[in-house]
Amino acid sequence: MSGAGRATSRNPQVGAGKTVPRLPETEAVLEVRRAVRGWLAEYAPEASSGVAVALSGGADSLALAAAAVVEAGRVDALVVDHRLQPGSGQVAAVAAAAALKLGCRSARVLAVEVGSAGGLEAAARQARYAALDAARAGLPVLLGHTLDDQAETVLLGLARGSGGRSIQGMAAFADPWGRPLLGVRRAATRQLCADLGLTPHEDPHNSAPEFTRVRLRTEVLPLLEDVLGGGVAAALARTAEQLRADGAVLDALAGELLRAASADSDSERSADDGSGSDGVSLSIETLATAPAALRRRAIRAWLLAGGAKALTGKHLHAVDELITAWRGQGGVAVGGGGPGSRLVAARERGRLTMRLR
Template sequence: MRQLPETVAVLEVRRAVRAWLGEYGRGGPRMVAVALSGGADSLALTAAAVIEADVVDALIVDHQLQAGSDQVAADAAAAALALGCRSARVLAVQVGAAGGMEAAARRARYAALDAARDGLPVLLGHTLDDQAETVLLGLARGSGGRSIQGMAAYAEPWGRPLLEVRRAVTRQVCAELGLRPHEDPHNSSPEFTRVRLRAEVLPLLEEVLGGGVAGALARTAEQLRADGAVLDALAEELLEAARRGGEHVGAGSESAGAVSDGATLSVETLATAPVALRRRALRSWLLAGGAKALTDKHLRAVDALVTSWRGQGGVAVGGGSPGTRLVAAREHGRLTLRRQ
């Protein structure tokens, strides 16, 4: 096994990986895959994972968007093996055009990693700086607390051990280990919103607000995720009560009549619930029913069927098929979700 110098930066990254494995690692041998781009963050993560885990497989995605990308991927694979990974696989993908290049590349990357991980959790090199950028992007969407919860440390199968580690630390680790990270030109191209956040917005916020902004944004995301988990659990209880058509959580009201298939929801049950729980319950119900690309506008319109009923028609939510629409409607005191 390769030995790493016990510098401040190396130990910080190792402790982060060790803590993640201690909390989310499975029983028995600690086996993980690492998504290795060849950049500083994923190289530092791979180096630490090889020491802290029992088995590490490196997965390198070649998006084939730039000349020489195959050589970059080959170099990353060689670095992974030199660091002590059990294996290093290059996954060449075809990136489509739907939704823009960033979104299309992300879809292709995650699909390739999921197909190749062989049942292992996949560690990603997202840092505290990435988390801060994600929170700002979510804030701009204006879709409520869920949109600014940032990235979770573990959302199966994706693990993010470095969410409390600054990007500067991973660069320091690479320098101390003699690793030469690949500098993706896309990461400095101002045509991408995230790049401008990184290069312009966050430095300005740090200057104006006196520093510590990235850490504050990351802490805010963590707190919102904890609060959101509680609200989600309560919303599921409300949803189950609305499916039954009986009393909602803590209401103490009499049953309005059960529905055996649970496919419709009692308006009376939903109407007496707090708005934060009701909209979360509706969101869960719509997604489970096949809604796609659900927006805040969709959710508010469906909520209005419960709280502002004036005889309006149904609400089309994304998720239909050619020739059909997925529509939420109010019928005889219940919400329905049907393809029309």
């Protein structure tokens, strides 16, 4: 993160015995407020220090900031300036000013350097989250993702075809990131801004057809809504929520399997050569007799804990075949390691091992 263009403004109305602006009780305002209130009650009931809001100046984050000020009381706005377009600094300054007018106790502009790894979207996202994490001062950061964003995320995951985990969508809370508006349509946030007389910033990137997510938003989802008679976005969001709940249970069971496979590997290794486990091996027999859904989740967790990077379905399938379709094949490189070495999962003497080679 670059320090250039960074500024912090404190709201003199907050903490000086003055009240923040009241919001009109319109349908959109009440809907967004209920969503934020429910999120705070479930995920941050003791957030006495307040929350931070990632504010872009768009309708979703403006609506979120407005509701959070009323429901949480103490709100710090964090405005990321990606510096990818002319005038981005002015856009960030306007967003910060709007935050203070809404009643945020502070507004901070964070100018970042966006790299090129993984494409523009991925690089901007990485820079944004790094800046927000560095500036949040221990507070949870609320993000303005809506039900429409969730539906788009599910469709993107479906296209990847890497199993149920890829279509679970975004979590309502994944510390420190909170998403109170996952049940709120984008139209409601726009209406809230209209009700408050706010003029949201329209990011040109949000209508640029070269971005896959933009085409999903402007072409694919409207077509699905038309063909299937409406309700598609809400249905996709419900599916994500259900899969996430199911996934939590499966992950817990996979964790039990992983602990059992590790303990059994320790016993097998000790019986073989009298030495203790090296800490990165699993019992093939224990894994092979487990249901496939649990086994693959356990393998995934084990690989990530061991330093594997950028895991794909292909990696997991190849490692799973070391257990269930053993034909004497060699180890599987799983994306970790460093200069001159690779992290490799292999089958050795009835155990699944992971070592640098």
